[in-house]
Structure formats: C-alpha cells, structure tokens
Amino acid sequence: MQLDNLSHLAVFASVARHGSFRKAAAELALSASAVSYAVRTLEDRLGVGLFNRTTRSVALTEAGKHLLERLQPALGGVNLALEEMNLFRASPSGTLRINSSRDAAVMVIGPLIQRYLAAYPDITLEVVSDDGMVDIVERGFDLGIRYEEHVPEDMIAVPVWPAQRFVVVGAPEYFARHGVPQHPDDLAHHNCVRYRFPRGNFYKWELAKGDVKLEVDVPGRLSVGDSELALRATLDGVVITFLPEYRLLPHIEAGRLVRVLEDWCPLNTALMMYYPRQRRMSSALRAFVDMARLPAI
Incomplete structure (x- = not known):
C-alpha cells in the first residue's frame, strides 16, 4: 500500500x-x-x-x-x-489519553502529573475530566478513572484510591427552614440535587444501613451533570446533596455544611482506573498504571 x-x-x-x-x-x-x-x-x-x-x-x-x-x-x-x-527505547513515549471523573482528576491525576511527566519526558499526557459516563474505547481514550460501580464489566480495573464514603449534607439555614431528614423516606419532602447522566437517566442516591440497601430516586428542582455546581448550590442553602465526604470536610469543619442520615452512609466505593481487556498496553499506559496503582496491603 x-x-x-x-x-x-x-x-x-x-x-x-x-x-x-x-x-x-x-x-x-x-x-x-x-x-x-x-x-x-x-x-x-x-x-x-x-x-x-x-x-x-x-x-x-x-x-x-x-x-x-x-x-x-x-x-x-x-x-x-x-x-x-x-521496547528498543530507553524510556516510554507516545500520548496517553485519560478520561476521568472530576473527583478522580483532583484525587488521583493531579498529584501524579509532575512526577509522571518528569519521569517520562517523551510522553504527552491528555486529560479530559467530567462527571458524565464515557465509552473510553469509542472516544479514543487509553484509560478511564471512575468510582468502582461505574466501571464497565469488560474492562481490566485497578484500584487507585481506597473506598470512599458518600454523605448527605446541607447548609444549616436549609435545615432550619425545612427540617432534618431522619430516614431516607424523608428525602421525598426535600429539595435534593439530581445528577443526570449524559444518556438522560438520573443517578439514584445509594444509601445503606446494615443489610438494607436503598437506591433513592430523589426529588429536586435542580438537575446537574457537574458536582461543583451541586456543591455551590448546597453551600448557598438551596438544596441538599450527596457527595464524597473528603470534598466536604473543609465545609463541614467550618460549619458551612451539616451531615444528615449518617447511619445510612457507609464506606462503600473505591476509585478504579480501567482499560480494555483485549488491547495490548502501550508503554505510556503501563507506566501510568504502575505509578498510580494502590500498593498491595
């Protein structure tokens, strides 16, 4: 040819x-x-x-x-x-394209950028972060990073961050006006953030207590595809939301947000990086996976 x-x-x-x-x-x-x-x-x-x-x-x-x-x-x-x-080069090269949630970009990718690019000067790194679900193969990405329950079953998945706790929070002024929910059923009477996936369906808040597990299709006047908007509206006292606890701790400790339904918010989800099972790993991908994976306990 x-x-x-x-x-x-x-x-x-x-x-x-x-x-x-x-x-x-x-x-x-x-x-x-x-x-x-x-x-x-x-x-x-x-x-x-x-x-x-x-x-x-x-x-x-x-x-x-x-x-x-x-x-x-x-x-x-x-x-x-x-x-x-x-294989004949002294170090890996090429372009590594990663698609991740915004949480993963902050927690996993951000802290690794300087070390990864310094260790592999012949690699170009491209990161696209959003909270929507993306078919990484269809969109031409080498690697995805999402919470464990969102990783497609046909992918190789490697843990990159320990299990996280999602919590329900709101501003003190919101609860002063609307009351504090005591049970997940009470969320039906509150203005909750609704997270919409790109395909149009809404995320159901995943709550659990002991052996009881619930997926709550919460009501609310605000629908978003961006957790930053959800957090902003929650801080403004407009809605209550369901987000990773680590992102909320500074606001909780400062009294700007209050946890509720704590006994329904267990430690339950880890961040995973994933890539196609049938595809040979590029040197750039292998280098990132080796650097980002959690050490064996």
Whole structure:
C-alpha cells in the first residue's frame, strides 16, 4: 500500500471515531482543511462517499461503515507494531489519553502529573475530566478513572484510591427552614440535587444501613451533570446533596455544611482506573498504571 493511502486511511478512521473533522484534526495535529482534503482524496480514489456531511453532523455511509470495520484490525496492527518499537527505547513515549471523573482528576491525576511527566519526558499526557459516563474505547481514550460501580464489566480495573464514603449534607439555614431528614423516606419532602447522566437517566442516591440497601430516586428542582455546581448550590442553602465526604470536610469543619442520615452512609466505593481487556498496553499506559496503582496491603 502506498504511504499516502495509509495516512489517508488513518485520517478517515479518526474522523469516523470522533464523528467530527475538527476533533480529528485536533487529535492528529493537522489543520481542518488538511483532514478534509485527505478524506476527499480517499473518496475520489475509491469512487464512493464515506461520510454524509451536514452543517450539524458527520455520519458514515454504508460504504464508510464497511471500510471502517475492515480497516480497524489492520490499523490496530500498525499501531501495535509502532508501539513495540518502544521496547528498543530507553524510556516510554507516545500520548496517553485519560478520561476521568472530576473527583478522580483532583484525587488521583493531579498529584501524579509532575512526577509522571518528569519521569517520562517523551510522553504527552491528555486529560479530559467530567462527571458524565464515557465509552473510553469509542472516544479514543487509553484509560478511564471512575468510582468502582461505574466501571464497565469488560474492562481490566485497578484500584487507585481506597473506598470512599458518600454523605448527605446541607447548609444549616436549609435545615432550619425545612427540617432534618431522619430516614431516607424523608428525602421525598426535600429539595435534593439530581445528577443526570449524559444518556438522560438520573443517578439514584445509594444509601445503606446494615443489610438494607436503598437506591433513592430523589426529588429536586435542580438537575446537574457537574458536582461543583451541586456543591455551590448546597453551600448557598438551596438544596441538599450527596457527595464524597473528603470534598466536604473543609465545609463541614467550618460549619458551612451539616451531615444528615449518617447511619445510612457507609464506606462503600473505591476509585478504579480501567482499560480494555483485549488491547495490548502501550508503554505510556503501563507506566501510568504502575505509578498510580494502590500498593498491595
């Protein structure tokens, strides 16, 4: 295969993966016009259209879907061959793309950035943090970091932070106006933050006491996909919320927030980093996993 064909196929695969010429250009460090030219040249050479383009979206045609399906194993083999060249290098190299929750970014990734980049000067680190659930394979990430219950079952998962306690809190002025819930059933009469996942469903607050475990679909006038907004509204006395205790301790100790339903908030969830089971680990990924994993007890 001619070299320009291979490069154009790689550009095509990136556009298909992102569903966007602009995002593919950013990933490949090319201009948008160069990406568009590569795809157009490939389409002209093949004599078929690979994408249906509108001002709002980019979608694969049937021919494009067929080409991508046949192409992915071959490109994977090329990438693996290039990655194996790192075995001949003195240190790992490449780009490591991580998607994490905001909690994980603060707790796990932030403290490691200086040490990781200093130890591996040939690695570029890209971190995207948000509280929505992301398919890391579909979005082209090497690694995800989420609370244990949100890790897909088909992934290899490695603990990076001990089990956390989530707690229900509110501002003193909120409870002065609305009363203090004594049982999870009482949450039905309170203005609670509702956390919405990207697919549209709401997170149910997970409470437990002894052998009794509840998933409470709380009511509330505020729905968010960002825990920072939830915390801000809680501090302002607008709502009550359910967040990791470590993030709330400074506000609790200062009297700005008060814990409630404490006997329904056990220690129950750990942060895990995860990556595809079937994919060979890149040197950059292996280096990060080795650095971030919790030591064996």
